[in-house]
Amino acid sequence: MLTWFKAEEAAGRLGDEIGSDYPFAETQQEAQFVITPQGVNTHAGDQVFKLASADRNWTVTLGSTFLTLDTVKYGDHQDFIRRLGIVFDALLATAPIPELARLGYRYTNRIADTEDLARLGDFFQAGILGTIADDDPSTLVHSASESVYDEDGGFLLVRTALLRANTSIDPGLAPVETESWVLDLDAYVESALPPLEARALAKTQANRARRRFRRLITDDFKERYR
Numbered sequence: 001m002l003t004w005f006k007a008e009e010a011a012g013r014l015g016d017e018i019g020s021d022y023p024f025a026e027t028q029q030e031a032q033f034v035i036t037p038q039g040v041n042t043h044a045g046d047q048v049f050k051l052a053s054a055d056r057n058w059t060v061t062l063g064s065t066f067l068t069l070d071t072v073k074y075g076d077h078q079d080f081i082r083r084l085g086i087v088f089d090a091l092l093a094t095a096p097i098p099e100l101a102r103l104g105y106r107y108t109n110r111i112a113d114t115e116d117l118a119r120l121g122d123f124f125q126a127g128i129l130g131t132i133a134d135d136d137p138s139t140l141v142h143s144a145s146e147s148v149y150d151e152d153g154g155f156l157l158v159r160t161a162l163l164r165a166n167t168s169i170d171p172g173l174a175p176v177e178t179e180s181w182v183l184d185l186d187a188y189v190e191s192a193l194p195p196l197e198a199r200a201l202a203k204t205q206a207n208r209a210r211r212r213f214r215r216l217i218t219d220d221f222k223e224r225y226r
Contacts (some may be wrong), residue, residue, distance in 0.1 A: 026108075102189070111180060132181075143162040
């Protein structure tokens with residue numbers, strides 16, 4: 001997202017607008033990782049400002065170049081888009097944003113239960129599982145795949161990974177203390193978008209990720225997680 005404001009000032013104004021729904025405020029420092037022949041170097045990045053709901057299930061994060069809404073208790077995409085619209089409109093009311101450079105809808109699923117991990121072949125189409133569909137997962141240290149699809153003017157990034165305990169494939173996805181398998185769908189558009197056009201596209205991106213997810217799961221998955 002392209003912005004013409006100071007994030008700290010915008011975060012304060014945004015908090016005034018949505019503070020009743022997101023009463024807990026926190027400031028964090030981004031970390032930048034640079035890979036060199038000598039190893040991985042870490043540098044302090046920009047500050048980011050977080051507003052969390054009272055139950056901590058929903059978090060709004062504002063940086064100098066982005067706005068995100070995250071939830072750990074996903075209900076359905078209609079509710080998510082409604083909440084995102086409220087947050088986005090509140091930001092537009094408090095900060096001048098001429099255009100957006102990227103709009104994305106990311107849907108991450110993680111399975112960590114031991115019995116469910118043993119049934120990945122029952123829950124998902126074989127094409128998304130790769131070698132896990134044929135091999136014994138207990139012999140794998142790490143397995144990951146990534147594909148990008150061009151769909152109707154937008155893109156869909158599909159990533160999967162079998163992870164050992166306390167590991168992750170993304171800084172935004174906190175590791176867990178047990179082995180897990182992750183299916184990460186990121187539907188996005190990268191082009192100069194006026195705010196109102198981006199607002200309308202949010203539902204399209206959500207539907208794109210949702211349609212792909214439904215093509216990847218089986219009836220056993222629906223029965224297990226209904």
